[in-house]
Amino acid sequence: MRYSVFRLLAEAARGNRHWQPTWRNAEPRKGYDAVIVGGGGHGLATAYYLARNHGLANIAVLEKGWIGSGNVGRNTTIIRSNYLLPGNTPFYEWSLKLWEGLEQDINYNAMVSQRGVLNLIHSDAQRDADARRGNAMRLHGVDAELLDVAGVRRLAPFLDFDNARFPIRGGLLQRRGGTVRHDAVAWGYARAADKLGVDIVQNCEVTDIRRERGAVVGVETTRGFIAARKVGLVCAGNSSRVAALAGLRLPIESHVLQAFVTEGLKPVLPGVITFGAGHFYVSQSDKGGLVFGGDIDGYNTYAQRGSLPTVEDVCEGGMALMPMLGRVRLLRSWGGLMDMSMDGSPIIDRTPVDGLYLNAGWCYGGFKATPASGWCFAHLLAHDASHPLAAAYRLDRFQTGHLIDEKGRGPYPNKH
Amino acid sequence: MRINCPYCGPRGHDEFLYGGDATRQRPDPATPDAEAAFCDYIYLRDNPDGAHRELWFHASGCHAWLTVERDTRTQVIGAVVPARSRT
């Protein structure tokens, strides 16, 4: 069933009674060519691109709860490719390009909205660092603009320019950055993958990874054994837990990140704005709520809840930046589990276990990577070799020292 | 969260800085496989879903590094002892 305005009109005329399920709620079969563990954005995108780019349709996505119940259903919806390091920039730029064509590709409107991402600059050192980053982006063919204060003021006149503890001295703007309706990404990929024959199996938790002579032969699940010679783990905050089923220890800690949304308000914010002197980033959704977040809480946890000091810290950043928010009410908060890697960058690679592949370590920046992550992980699963764009995301880089540390914070996952 | 500092009494966790897994032991640099052992020590984590022995630094208090038993699922905190007392 192809979606279009004409379909919408036709179905409305029929009382909306004939819409089909967005995806089949598949029963697991006995075996597949490949199994993706984790029905989040990255897992569903992987399945879709496996089928679309590599013709692999005998595959299943196994999700322990309902699809999209992880970080793709719980984030601040930001997309951008304003990265500094060569291992990152082309990958995220490809992701942004995939976002730009996503709706036509999957015939689902995920509301990719390129209203810009503005990183504020508050010091000379920050300007130097952002100039380097912006230039690196330009060298990679990515759009970037360095704004002076007047430029920032034109874009966001409501910021605190006159009374700030850390005055705004400029900004790095990526106009092609923006936001995407996050849940729709999961549903859109699920629908598109399903159309290509992928089985999406919900309420199916992997309880063991069965191996024979060092190679994967399938997974035990709460719905029985499922045979597969290739198993891709895309489990975000639960990566360590699931990898442990195959005896692996990962360079990952699970941390909680809180995010927030306010009551719906008439639109004021043009795009995404990030504070450079405190950890705070914000955009305004199409429903009018300000969607914002800050730092992770900073300690290992599997409890999907945050603590009050972080809430306060984030709101302090918000008020410092936009003091007219004082009477705007915070409506909802949520906490998601982040797979914080040791250098702040992801892993898309084979593991020491044959047939077992890992896609993890997205820290709290995984949403924007969804399309490229799926694209490159699908390539890895199909060809047993890294996609060139994800070649730096090796698991052994922690041994070799070829780290991708955008923030330069070192092997302290709570500082990335 | 509240952490019961053995020197200062129960305090909000925002007085503390997190130092990660406390079960890790700095390897002997003199052994032939020191590089591999250090990689393991620095980068790999059990990251358990449940009982976790971890370090916290009482930054806004007594400046003690503490070893804290905490369940990463329930957040229930058990024993809190000075980190230096483990040897």
Place this chain on the structure above:
Amino acid sequence: MTVPHPAGQPARLVRSGLIDRSQPLRFSFDGRDLTGYAGDTLASALLANEIHLVGRSFKYHRPRGILSAGPEEPNALVELRNGARREANTRATVTELYDGLEARSQNRWPSLRFDARAVNGLFAPLLAAGFYYKTFMWPAAFWEKIYEPLIRRSAGLGTMASAPDPDTYEKSSTFCDVLVIGAGPAGLMAALTAARSGARVLLADEDFRFGGRCLSEQRHIGDLPAQEWTATVIAELASNPDVMLLPRTTVFGSYDHGVFAALQRVNDHLPVPPQFEPRQRLWRIVARRTVLAAGAIERPLLFGDNDRPGVMLAGAVRSFINRFAVSPGRRAVVFTDNDDAWSTVADLQAAGAEVLAVVDSRDGAMDANRLRSVSNISVRNTDAINGVVRRASGGRALQAVEVVSNEGQLQRIECDLLAVSGGWTPTLHLSSYLGARPRWDADRAIFIPDQLPAGMAVAGAANGEFTTRAALNAGYREGQTAAQALGLSPAQFALPSTPDESAARQALWRVPNTRGKCFVDFQNDVTTADIELAQREGFNSAEHLKRYTTLGMATDQGKTSALNALALLAEQTARPIGSVGTTTFRPPYTPVPMGALAGHHRGRDFRPVRLPPSHAWAKEQHAVFVETGAWLRAQYFPRTGESDWLQSTIREVTAVRSTVGICDVSTLGKIELQGPDSLQFLERLYANGWQTLAVGRARYGLMLREDGIVMDDGTVARLADQHYFMTTTTANAVDVYQHMQYCHQVLWPDLDVQFVSVSEQWAQFAIAGPRARALLQRILDPGQDISNSTVPYLAAANVTLADGRRARLFRISFSGELAYELAVPARSGDAVIRQLFAAGADLGVIAYGLEALGVMRIEKGHVAGNELNGRTTAQQLGLGRMLSTKKDYIGAVMSRRASLQEPAGPQLVGLKPVDRALRLASGAHFLPVGSPVTAANEQGYVTSAAYSPTLGHWVGLGFLANGRQRHGERLRVCDPLRNRETLVDICDPVFIDPQGERLRG
């Protein structure tokens, strides 16, 4: 009988209620001047003035009235106040009326009565749940330009203020033995019992008046009417010094280990907060035990056009009558699936309204004997119908209801009020924020709290204990249990005898065969048809349903809609409600202003400011200051006639290089170490060796992280055999100190070393320039020998100033000149800098700031923050030779990894523009001459750049692949961001005095 009220409030009752008729309050709604009384909410005052149309819904712009009398209100949202104090989406039902209150309706154009966008309702089939996911895709370019702007235009309800919030907010912390949340019968009784047991009690309620449903029901507790009983309990609690009462305080979040967050609306009941008082206060409460007695929220019933203004929750009808002395209608119908709503009949009749019918969906519910026995209800003058309301009719006000009896008879009843009750949902949010899922209670058809957070108990309606007697018993029980758990002996006393009402219910989740739109989530306009569509499209889990339809995501957070929706989903998917489960409960319980969560941390007070000891002096010198981390430091010291920072900086640098200058460097991290193992500790901490450092000498030190990357640099001076003094960079002062504590306490507790940060204790001044020694000599004790032979480069000494002050002197140079750092106790810093300038006037002494400091360090090729960026190795920085091979230290093993030793990797170089008139900018990238400007050709980047007054042109530092082998090479630095491209010569990073003759002079 309703008697027209003298103050022009036609629906106001002449007697009773908890309003103060002696205090009339003026207010306005959509510009219309009205009057209410003290004790009113905005909602009750509007109803007193017979205003029922208050707002418009989000999607279809349906006319909406007042549904509830509490925080669950989905419809009656207004913009309150004006200008910078404008508050969008304010619930009229919890807004305490004050004199001069101004409110406006929202989300309507051109007016509330005639809203052009109500036309959306006609296209409802097109605008069904999730319609936007299926369209607006073609052509792609239209989304940002056409479709999205259209959607965004209809986003949101109210408008935020456009100027900074003029009010202030506070944060307070408090501790208690027992936190009681909710001051209804259960909460009051729990607080009373705990207080009588000797516990420190904190009682908080979101309402401005304690009492909960006691304020709204015509009931007796013991011999007293419930309202009076409440007053006696509050009086006793208020007289107990161990009890803290917080009305107007919503406990909105619960966190681990008994931490709660609460919002106190300190002055929202006034037009403007009094001087020096906050608008609101955020409470962080730490409680040993908690009794959650937050009550329950009534559910509407689902039938056609159930959103018409005039359809009101039955409990709210009773609140408006009994508490606010307002009759919400004159001709009423009651529609219920439970016994509780029946008491509405008597209350309406007592208020003078005509009750035309009670429609009860339950078979046999009309048995008069049963009703009398369970609720003492009179059904005189009222039709009692076993059946359902199928549809409400009317537009901006309710005109009639269509009733179908269980026998199938249809009748239309003209009315202006329909009181509805689908039973009550326990307000258990705070018991679930820590992850506990509530349990489905099939008997009562509600979710009730199951596993509770440690230390929490639930009492009363929040626990499904709905009747007054059950609530009182529960409060007593949990008050005692809390006391017991605290080691107190629980107070024993007789509870007042209270009749037990009936809460019997037989769930009617939806009226079958309705016509018209049947709303589940009123504010977001989610109808039963939307829920059916979502189910049809496979959104079968509770979370999928919520996300696809937006149900429960409006400002009321689904308080009235969540359970009804779950019931529908269960029915459609043929599952029991319990197995559908709830969506996850998340704080806050009701929306909380950002201002309250930020408190005073805004504007210049966002973060504390650290000032170096010479700040006052620098201010007198008209220094321009700059924020560097927490510090505010002098950036440069402009003199009359200087037009910009560059001119001042050039003068400062020139002066230092030719005479002498002084810079406050107190912001450096300073750490004092003592003990027999301090040398051993330094050896393990730093990458370079310290064995040969003699007493009275200082040395540059390099510190790595354990992963082999450079962490920080600084100096260490040996002041005595077992006494060292080290400095860190300003930026890393805190991190390095914590790292040292880690190394000592966690890694090497056996080392006998003690250290403490003394960053705050010492003022430290760099005195640099050819005349530095001459200047210094003038303020030192005349007997103090600081000649080059006594205090050579890298010497450290204790010295005495001429005025007798003790000081430390370090011959350290960052500028490359003959230079000293003079350290005095911080309290002497101001005096000493004044002495230095007084003494040095004829030497031409000047003050220099961060800019000049930065220029001189670039001229000298010293690395700083831009180079020590957490990614660079000692090799890259040109400091590879410092890495000791003779010892273990933090980072030793990992720094030897091949990738960190790569000989042709990025290396620190200097650069000069070929055309010496051109400027350089940090952040530009190196590319070979003639190559396309692409990443593939990139070879490194510029980290620092400055105009060198000494050389008369711009110089820079940068990292260039294999850079040390490429001195003399010509490259381009490309800066596409700023549209610049400059030819540069690569050179040694030390531009000035490479042999270090000056600093040894």
